[in-house]
Amino acid sequence: MENAMNERRVISVIVLNESSVLARVTSLFAARGYNIASLTVAPIPDSEMSHITIETNGSAKVMEQITKQLHKLIPVYKVIEHEEMVEKEMVLVKFPITEHLSDIGALCAAYNGGIANVGKEMIIAMVADEPVRIQHFIEAAQRYNPYEIVRGGVVAIER
Amino acid sequence: MQMSGAQMVCEAIIAEGVKTVFGYPGGAIMHVYDEIYKQEGFEHILNRHEQAAVHAADGYARATGEVGVAMVTSGPGFTNAVTGLATAYMDSIPMVVISGQVPLSLIGTDGFQEIDAVGISRPCTKHNFLVRSLEELPRLLKEAFYIARSGRPGPVLIDIPKDITVDIGEFVYPDSVNIPTYKPTYKGNKKQIEKAVEAMKKAKKPLLYIGGGSVLSNASDLVRELAEKTQIPTVETLMARGVMGAKNPLLLGMLGMHGNYASNMAMSETDLVISLGARFDDRVTGKLSEFAKYADIIHVDIDAANIGKLVDVDYPIVGDVTEVLEAMLPLLDGIDTDRFQAWREILKRYDELHPQSYVDSDDVIKPQWAIERIGELVGENAIITSDVGQHQMWAAQHYPFDRPRQWINSGGLGTMGFGFPAALGAKKAFPDKTVINVTGDGSILMNMQELVTAAEYKIPVINLILNNHFLGMVRQWQTFFYEKRYSETDLTFQPNWKALAEACGGIGYDVTTKEEFDAAIKDAIAQDKVCFMNVAVNRFENVLPMVPAGGALFNMMLPQKGEK
Numbered sequence: 001m002e003n004a005m006n007e008r009r010v011i012s013v014i015v016l017n018e019s020s021v022l023a024r025v026t027s028l029f030a031a032r033g034y035n036i037a038s039l040t041v042a043p044i045p046d047s048e049m050s051h052i053t054i055e056t057n058g059s060a061k062v063m064e065q066i067t068k069q070l071h072k073l074i075p076v077y078k079v080i081e082h083e084e085m086v087e088k089e090m091v092l093v094k095f096p097i098t099e100h101l102s103d104i105g106a107l108c109a110a111y112n113g114g115i116a117n118v119g120k121e122m123i124i125a126m127v128a129d130e131p132v133r134i135q136h137f138i139e140a141a142q143r144y145n146p147y148e149i150v151r152g153g154v155v156a157i158e159r
Numbered sequence: 160m161q162m163s164g165a166q167m168v169c170e171a172i173i174a175e176g177v178k179t180v181f182g183y184p185g186g187a188i189m190h191v192y193d194e195i196y197k198q199e200g201f202e203h204i205l206n207r208h209e210q211a212a213v214h215a216a217d218g219y220a221r222a223t224g225e226v227g228v229a230m231v232t233s234g235p236g237f238t239n240a241v242t243g244l245a246t247a248y249m250d251s252i253p254m255v256v257i258s259g260q261v262p263l264s265l266i267g268t269d270g271f272q273e274i275d276a277v278g279i280s281r282p283c284t285k286h287n288f289l290v291r292s293l294e295e296l297p298r299l300l301k302e303a304f305y306i307a308r309s310g311r312p313g314p315v316l317i318d319i320p321k322d323i324t325v326d327i328g329e330f331v332y333p334d335s336v337n338i339p340t341y342k343p344t345y346k347g348n349k350k351q352i353e354k355a356v357e358a359m360k361k362a363k364k365p366l367l368y369i370g371g372g373s374v375l376s377n378a379s380d381l382v383r384e385l386a387e388k389t390q391i392p393t394v395e396t397l398m399a400r401g402v403m404g405a406k407n408p409l410l411l412g413m414l415g416m417h418g419n420y421a422s423n424m425a426m427s428e429t430d431l432v433i434s435l436g437a438r439f440d441d442r443v444t445g446k447l448s449e450f451a452k453y454a455d456i457i458h459v460d461i462d463a464a465n466i467g468k469l470v471d472v473d474y475p476i477v478g479d480v481t482e483v484l485e486a487m488l489p490l491l492d493g494i495d496t497d498r499f500q501a502w503r504e505i506l507k508r509y510d511e512l513h514p515q516s517y518v519d520s521d522d523v524i525k526p527q528w529a530i531e532r533i534g535e536l537v538g539e540n541a542i543i544t545s546d547v548g549q550h551q552m553w554a555a556q557h558y559p560f561d562r563p564r565q566w567i568n569s570g571g572l573g574t575m576g577f578g579f580p581a582a583l584g585a586k587k588a589f590p591d592k593t594v595i596n597v598t599g600d601g602s603i604l605m606n607m608q609e610l611v612t613a614a615e616y617k618i619p620v621i622n623l624i625l626n627n628h629f630l631g632m633v634r635q636w637q638t639f640f641y642e643k644r645y646s647e648t649d650l651t652f653q654p655n656w657k658a659l660a661e662a663c664g665g666i667g668y669d670v671t672t673k674e675e676f677d678a679a680i681k682d683a684i685a686q687d688k689v690c691f692m693n694v695a696v697n698r699f700e701n702v703l704p705m706v707p708a709g710g711a712l713f714n715m716m717l718p719q720k721g722e723k
């Protein structure tokens with residue numbers, strides 16, 4: 001039971017691109033005390049819809065309520081609770097220039113990324129991978145004294 | 160046709176067939192009011208507070224089943240309307256509220272009387288819009304009415320910036336609505352309905368559990384037919400009073416926190432709950448783990464999110480109660496009604512053991528007596544609205560409701576101050592019916608300015624104040640659960656009700672005896688004026704039975720036999 005309560009879930013919400021639709025979706029989570037771990041949103045090409053990916057956690061019962069409540073919102077077209085999916089997350093990390101560029105490059109390569117930018121004072125790395133692996137990458141990156149880490153949130157697509 | 164945004168608003172209201180609009184003007188909505196002045200398609204009632212305007216539109220909607228319309232200005236006009244929206248939202252009432260907003264160019268500047276109406280009302284509306292251009296105004300007006308009345312009904316807010324009401328453009332009111340993301344389900348799944356019918360045929364102790372959704376769906380005749388055909392005993396929620404008709408032998412009464420003994424025991428012992436438009440509110444279920452513990456559950460609801468939200472459901476049916484019953488009834492041909500004979504006997508015994516009763520008195524008017532008496536005097540002919548408190552529960556328990564929409568009260572939000580303005584709305588819709596607001600000395604003060612509205616427009620509703628000089632329902636909880644510490648519930652200080660009513664253009668009665676009571680009701684009906692009927696009732700009367708909050712339904716505090 002305890003475990004089931006905290007199970008991680010990823011859902012996609014397909015919505016009409018109208019004003020304040022994102023606020024409707026997020027305030028539904030807030031009003032009912034549900035947690036949002038990450039959220040990404042962008043228009044779906046060649047359509048009037050947007051794709052929102054929400055990473056959350058809860059029991060099967062809570063998820064059922066979330067799904068149904070989301071569905072009740074007028075501009076929501078579809079709610080997909082992912083069973084089998086491909087998930088990716090992006091992260092940007094800023095390292096001091098004093099770190100070894102080749103070490104950081106190798107680390108990023110191991111996680112499906114690379115050096116995105118090198119300036120006078122810093123190195124910026126970018127990695128896109130599965131969320132668990134992003135977690136591992138961030139742990140590994142700690143050894144190189146990162147100044148700043150920006151995670152992008154999960155995007156997912158049904159297999 | 161070319162016209163202003165303000166004219167478009169009026170044209171839409173007329174096109175939707177709305178006869179009465181309630182509201183209160185202000186700067187941001189003045190252009191619309193200027194058009195209201197010029198048109199003759201509907202009547203506008205100037206309530207004396209925006210909250211009351213929205214409740215009045217709500218009462219109009221509850222009495223008729225049509226969409227109620229209220230109009231308010233921006234800023235404080237809108238914020239005053241929020242309680243009205245929330246009240247309608249909790250009870251799924253079809254309503255459109257039109258609010259003025261500061262001009263588009265000022266939105267986001269903290270302009271005078273600017274408030275984020277769409278943001279504030281998001282959790283208490285079915286949907287809301289901020290209109291962004293004149294071009295989209297006709298479509299959004301159409302959508303507002305459509306969304307309000309379709310599917311699970313609810314209030315819709317449409318917030319219109321002032322400049323859009325001035326702009327001139329082409330007006331074509333759409334015939335139909337196409338929102339690709341909004342397609343309510345009306346028909347229940349056929350297979351599920353068949354399975355539910357099989358379960359009904361196999362059950363030993365089935366129980367029909369009728370909720371407000373049956374009223375919203377106008378399913379009363381079909382619900383009665385279902386009960387009749389199957390001979391299954393029936394309980395009603397607070398919101399469903401009147402669906403079965405008070406004299407129906409299959410009706411056990413109301414269930415829940417103040418339900419009667421037989422109803423609550425029936426729910427505790429049934430082996431099959433057939434829920435029709437009820438949502439398993441906590442005031443109904445009591446302790447969830449004990450609720451209908453031995454039963455399978457058939458749950459018919461137009462809102463899929465209601466199904467399985469609180470209790471696990473064995474036969475979920477998403478659909479409109481009317482459509483589901485139309486599909487279900489033919490399948491029940493030949494059901495063996497004798498099967499439930501023993502069960503009906505048990506429940507009859509329960510009812511004989513602890514009937515819905517009270518001990519009357521000759522010295523002081525008992526509130527329950529007052530309710531029964533108006534039932535005898537005006538009965539079927541009246542529409543009863545109520546405020547919130549003990550009087551509301553007594554009315555729900557003791558009034559002989561014969562038809563749906565005869566009983567209008569704020570069930571979900573429990574809004575004190577609802578009853579009087581709602582009565583105005585109901586009376587505007589049904590001028591030939593006697594409309595009585597059963598209220599308390601606490602509640603009536605919350606929207607008493609509506610005396611002026613009622614007097615001005617000659618809307619003769621009767622406010623029956625069951626005056627116990629207490630915030631009675633809170634006092635009752637203090638008696639039972641706070642060792643009689645009557646913290647801030649004593650209303651010994653009172654206005655002169657009669658004088659107050661008269662000062663505002665109405666009439667007043669002070670009533671202390673049964674004779675005076677009868678005389679006052681009769682006079683009030685004859686006078687045909689808004690009135691305050693101030694009835695001194697027993698101060699310490701409690702609403703019983705009572706299931707303490709969070710307790711199991713079968714653990715009721717019952718009236719002591721012979722208690723005075």
Ligand SMILES: Cc1ncc(C[n+]2csc(CCOP(=O)(O)OP(=O)(O)O)c2C)c(N)n1
Nearest residue numbers: 548549550573575599600601602630631632
């Ligand atoms: C707006 C609002 N404020 C507070 C409450 C809490 N409340 C519920 S019942 C009640 C007492 C009502 O007193 P009265 O109107 O005199 O009715 P009685 O219970 O005495 O019949 C109160 C304060 C409420 N329901 N609504």
